[in-house]
Amino acid sequence: MMGVFEWGFVAAVFASATPILFAALAGALCAQAGVFNIALEGHMLWGAFAAVAGSYLTGSAWAGVLVAIISTALYALVLAIGAARFGADPIIIAIGTNLLALGLTGFLMRAMFGVSGSFAPRGLEGIGTMPALAGVPIIGPIFAGQTPLVPLALVLIVAAGLWLRNTPGGLRLRGVGTHPDAAESLGVSVRSTQFWVTVLGGALCGLAGAQLSLGNVTLFTENMTAGRGWIAVAAVILVANKPLWLPFICLGFGAAEAIGFRLQGIGAPQQLTDAAPYAITVVVLVLTRIRFGTRATPAPA
């Protein structure tokens, strides 16, 4: 009954969801620490470029992933220093770093590799898949054709959720977000916690970008994140900062994207299927607010 087509679809959902999952995890951790991180889009885009550049220059996809993680964490320093260290408005910094990422990746693609629009050199190494899993039931059909980053995203998100809920470290992090003054009086430095969580979020966005440019495809195109970072921000708002719910939300977005690809295959206009995940996100945001009868809550700033 469950033929190749269905398993292939499930695998496609996981592939589409993974970059959003990493970014949403970054956003959720920042939100727990009281930083409204809307720089995810730019961080992910920078990570996608760094991964491709790293893989191309070293000849190794995993070196590319490492470059993405480190350089995106460094890129996140702008937000970390500005917002956590100096207390500047994280929204304005994020608007700036998002635009900067768009400009810098486009500029560097032209200046370093002499191409515009899209960079897919011959011999660019993508992240390998895990064919060893092929024999395992259920897990095999979903993950055998995927990069190790796909299951890693799920493992990290569960680990982070449990860590937040059950450990003193997690409690401290949540304390920083909910009662900064209380946390400070207990000897937890609010600023340095927020600083390091923001940098860690950058590293996670580096993984998101690497999966996008070296996992799902093997190329970099200008603005290839195309709003996935914003969907991740919406997902964080949607689950009210409870990371353990993120996989379900992100898989929903992944499904919307995968269904869109299928519909394009049978002739639906690409413009409309591209727009579907955004429209669905807004509708789901509204529906959850109605369903839970939540009163208007101000933006977590």
Add this chain to the structure above:
Amino acid sequence: MSTATLPQRTETLPQRAMRHPAVVPVGAVIIAVLIGAVIMLAAGLNPVDAYAAVITGSLQLGSLDYTFSVWGFICGMGLAAAIPLRMGEFNMGGNGQMVLGGVTAYIVAAELGLPGVLAVPLAIVAAMLVGGGFAAVSAPLSSRFGIPIIISTLLLSPVAVAIASFLVRFPLADTGSGVAQTPRLPDDAHIWALGGLRYTSVGLLLIVAIMVVFYLVDSRSAVGFEMRVAGANRKFAAYGGLVSSRLALGSMAAAGAVAGLVGAIIVMSSPFRFIDGALVSPGYTFAGLAAALLAGGRPALVPLTAVLFTILQVGGAAMERTADVPRQLSDVVQGVVIVILALRVVLDARRSGAGKDA
């Protein structure tokens, strides 16, 4: 106001000059230009040639007509960002509002078969209504459902861009051409040019008029005052009896209407058709947002700060042609300006000695 409380005798002239409100914005621009130069040097490019090309490409006599029209568009999108910014909200959906305005203007001007005297004004009004209505949706999403305006505008914008793109590629498409675009508008439905100019049109005058209205409303009217109060402190505004949901609705509708107007002007100007991507890809929305942030949302300053981003935008293309520097450098400089501006809060607090509680 802070100078009155400070001991002025001990202050030297340079210290007083440093306190001038223009220091931070001008400083931000200078630092951003220098960082852009460092990036170019690192990439083995010549920053002097590049910036010279930016200036000559945008300000030489032959290109001034075009530069003026782009300045109008960036001022328009600057207003679309600045109006909600006045009450502390970020309208990031300018692209969606602009393309919906553009496509509406095309439909009204091309499909209704009205004479030009009616077609042009009606198309503009319809574009402003649709752009404003679309943007206004974000206000109840925020006040009723707690979805921040910055998020809803960002999520709704690509939907609008996709719908416009679909309309232009299929129902409204110029079937005779391989490009995704509508047919040319009838001669009657072209927006009126100013004198013998090719690009600058009556649309520029409309945008200037709206800037004046925004300035007057902001500085002279009760609504303008309420918006600024709401922007400064939402809780205090509510205590004072202001309905911030209604203010948000009004300011988002006004912002979307200006963005819709910009879309209408672009479509009804040369080459007189809706070309898919032509409204979004020049980046007027973000240049406008950057101009609004640099102006701190102050209506009188937006046209000034817009000049800078116009020079970057128009000159960027020239820089690419003559100095072989990728035009994305304009985005880099814009991004750096915004980041430095975010840090101005810190600088302002330090300079006025108000400490971290300010």
